[in-house]
């Protein structure tokens with residue numbers, strides 16, 4: 316893990332977590348405050364109901380909090396939606412946009428994801444833009460084409476290493492315990508890097524590209540050591556402090 320890009324280990328709690336989950340956040344924040352000497356940035360994206368409370372718990376630590384989605388508008392008559400500005404107000408520094416569960420469950424297109432990324436920037440949040448192929452797309456040999464199309468469609472011009480993180484999540488690897496082979500991860504991440512540079516310019520060489528999909532402490536070491544993998548977007552294993560910290564341990568040096 317010799318990349319000069321500081322890695323980011325991000326937890327996405329999805330539709331999980333209640334007030335009873337707060338001890339896990341206390342444990343994560345406590346570890347980063349007291350002796351968890353690993354050169355990695357850490358982020359937890361709890362459900363919106365817990366965001367302000369998570370911020371209260373974690374704001375004195377190095378751990379940041381983020382949203383899992385945002386609306387495109389700043390405010391207004393959009394029942395049930397939460398704007399990027401509201402996430403920022405609750406303490407968020409990041410927001411995930413275009414997660415495959417949003418694309419599938421809510422029909423979000425590349426165009427919508429692109430608009431949400433720009434909404435995130437408008438509020439001063441870093442956008443974590445998710446891309447990744449489905450099982451059937453992979454079986455048809457379309458993985459790299461899909462990644463190119465998602466980059467061209469979902470990543471706005473103006474994306475920089477400071478305002479954007481890309482998360483590569485093969486849809487079939489999410490929550491299944493399945494992961495791509497290491498050569499497949501390397502190929503996908505190298506392709507994403509090359510396409511980001513083609514579309515955005517050389518500055519994209521510094522952009523973080525996270526891997527997501529069934530990351531756990533036992534496989535983090537080999538997945539996160541792959542070239543152009545600059546951290547992880549972790550679902551299930553981020554719900555337990557010990558697992559989340561176990562994944563971040565992959566970056567321990569010496």
Ligand SMILES: O=C[C@H](O)COP(=O)(O)O
Pocket residue numbers: 327414484488489490491492527528529530548549550551552
């Ligand atoms: O956002 C996180 C990803 O969808 C990965 O989820 P997972 O770690 O439960 O497979």
